[in-house]
Amino acid sequence: MSEDHPFQSEDSPKLNSKFLFRWEKSQDSYILLYPEGVIKLNASGAEILKRCTGEMTVAEIITQLSELFIGAPDVEGSVYKFLEISHAKGWIEH
Amino acid sequence: MPKDGSNTEVVRLDGQGKPMWLVLELTYRCPLKCVWCNNPLDFEDYSKKELSTEEWKRVLHEGRELGALQLGFSGGEPMLRDDLEELVAEAEQLGYYTNLITSGIGLSLERLQALKKAGLKQIQLSLQSASRNLTDELVGARAHDLKLEVARMIKAEGFPMVLNVPVFRQNIDQVQEILDLAEEIGVDYLEFANIQYYNWALLNREELLPTREQITHAEKVVNAARERLGKKMTIYFVIPDYYEDRPKACMNGWGTIHLTIAPDGAALPCQEVRVIQGLEFPTVREHNLEWLWNDSPLFKKFRGDEWMKEPCRSCGEKEKDFGGCRCQAFLLTGDAANTDPACSRSPHHHVIEMAINKTHEKHREPRPLIKRNVGAVTVAFMDK
Numbered sequence: 249m250s251e252d253h254p255f256q257s258e259d260s261p262k263l264n265s266k267f268l269f270r271w272e273k274s275q276d277s278y279i280l281l282y283p284e285g286v287i288k289l290n291a292s293g294a295e296i297l298k299r300c301t302g303e304m305t306v307a308e309i310i311t312q313l314s315e316l317f318i319g320a321p322d323v324e325g326s327v328y329k330f331l332e333i334s335h336a337k338g339w340i341e342h
Numbered sequence: 343m344p345k346d347g348s349n350t351e352v353v354r355l356d357g358q359g360k361p362m363w364l365v366l367e368l369t370y371r372c373p374l375k376c377v378w379c380n381n382p383l384d385f386e387d388y389s390k391k392e393l394s395t396e397e398w399k400r401v402l403h404e405g406r407e408l409g410a411l412q413l414g415f416s417g418g419e420p421m422l423r424d425d426l427e428e429l430v431a432e433a434e435q436l437g438y439y440t441n442l443i444t445s446g447i448g449l450s451l452e453r454l455q456a457l458k459k460a461g462l463k464q465i466q467l468s469l470q471s472a473s474r475n476l477t478d479e480l481v482g483a484r485a486h487d488l489k490l491e492v493a494r495m496i497k498a499e500g501f502p503m504v505l506n507v508p509v510f511r512q513n514i515d516q517v518q519e520i521l522d523l524a525e526e527i528g529v530d531y532l533e534f535a536n537i538q539y540y541n542w543a544l545l546n547r548e549e550l551l552p553t554r555e556q557i558t559h560a561e562k563v564v565n566a567a568r569e570r571l572g573k574k575m576t577i578y579f580v581i582p583d584y585y586e587d588r589p590k591a592c593m594n595g596w597g598t599i600h601l602t603i604a605p606d607g608a609a610l611p612c613q614e615v616r617v618i619q620g621l622e623f624p625t626v627r628e629h630n631l632e633w634l635w636n637d638s639p640l641f642k643k644f645r646g647d648e649w650m651k652e653p654c655r656s657c658g659e660k661e662k663d664f665g666g667c668r669c670q671a672f673l674l675t676g677d678a679a680n681t682d683p684a685c686s687r688s689p690h691h692h693v694i695e696m697a698i699n700k701t702h703e704k705h706r707e708p709r710p711l712i713k714r715n716v717g718a719v720t721v722a723f724m725d726k
Contacts, residue, residue, distance in 0.1 A: 274409035
């Protein structure tokens with residue numbers, strides 16, 4: 249990926265410890281809870297965040313997402329984009 | 343996976359009819375005497391009516407069943423409840439994101455560690471100024487040094503921390519010094535919250551409301567700090583609705599996402615709502631939360647937009663601001679269904695303009711500030 253992306257394929261993004269990421273039955277969704285806020289994630293966003301444990305590389309996340317969302321166009325680009333936005337919002341760190 | 347990278351989209355919860363934000367005002371008791379306190383003027387009357395530990399636990403259970411996610415332990419000073427750790431542990435086990443909203447008084451290292459152990463997620467600490475004399479004068483106690491000590495302890499224990507600074511005429515010119523202090527402490531979120539004028543703050547409004555020039559200057563300082571600090575510290579600056587021309591989207595609409603439980607168990611759409619005369623405030627002692635939230639006349643009173651009068655009724659922004667604040671409409675116009683006078687389209691907007699005019703030096707008659715203190719005002723003749 250290009251230099252301006254916060255993550256390279258060998259990086260292992262990790263959820264910011266201030267955030268709580270979990271399944272919420274009443275919303276039928278994965279949610280991200282943080283001081284004074286709640287964010288509800290769609291299915292693919294949730295699948296990416298689930299893997300931001302600091303142990304899985306971006307390349308591995310892309311491989312797994314490609315297997316989960318068979319036939320989806322540009323999974324790689326979408327994962328990078330999601331990571332970039334999540335990083336800008338402070339949800340994940342290096 | 344959706345095309346065009348739209349998996350990056352996050353959906354902000356709109357509540358979908360669920361009280362996502364639950365605030366428990368555990369007590370109105372407090373060791374401080376803040377002149378802008380948003381607790382009721384008759385706060386003294388509640389101390390004997392506080393819910394028991396078991397009653398609060400029932401509220402926690404029923405809240406989760408209704409879909410509440412964010413939980414605030416507030417007050418008064420919640421540290422005055424010696425069952426706080428027990429309630430936090432219960433809330434954690436139920437899956438809430440637990441926030442403690444405190445003045446810091448009574449937050450010893452021992453209790454902080456117990457709260458950590460109970461699973462508390464986040465702490466919002468209030469600070470009123472960057473200098474000892476000013477803080478201590480404003481809150482009516484020797485609190486400044488203690489608050490700073492607590493702030494450092496909170497960071498040392500690894501909690502995310504919101505430093506909440508209520509803003510008014512007497513401290514707004516200290517924004518830079520407070521920013522520097524927050525940066526030095528390592529605050530994660532710094533919130534400059536211009537106070538809202540209800541209860542004690544309304545009583546003292548003429549002395550507390552800052553000038554327009556003060557606000558403009560403070561905003562400039564905050565914007566420069568945001569640029570300098572980037573992601574290191576998130577800075578919120580909430581300007582007072584008196585200067586906004588548009589009303590605030592109060593509570594994101596009446597009975598849409600927010601539920602407050604007062605010390606005596608009254609279920610309220612906001613913390614100030616008891617200022618509105620003529621409403622009934624049933625409690626969790628008589629009803630379950632599900633009924634209180636969904637069906638009580640109080641929560642239905644201003645839900646949706648059926649209740650609106652002109653100019654709100656035909657206004658294109660009614661879904662954005664919900665007509666502003668019902669409490670402010672009542673307090674300043676005498677009718678809670680009126681448009682919030684903070685709105686420039688309100689026929690009562692002149693009451694806001696008059697208050698602003700009085701902030702100019704040439705119109706000011708200096709007055710003493712009335713501290714929130716037992717006996718500071720007599721409420722014996724108030725209609726209840």
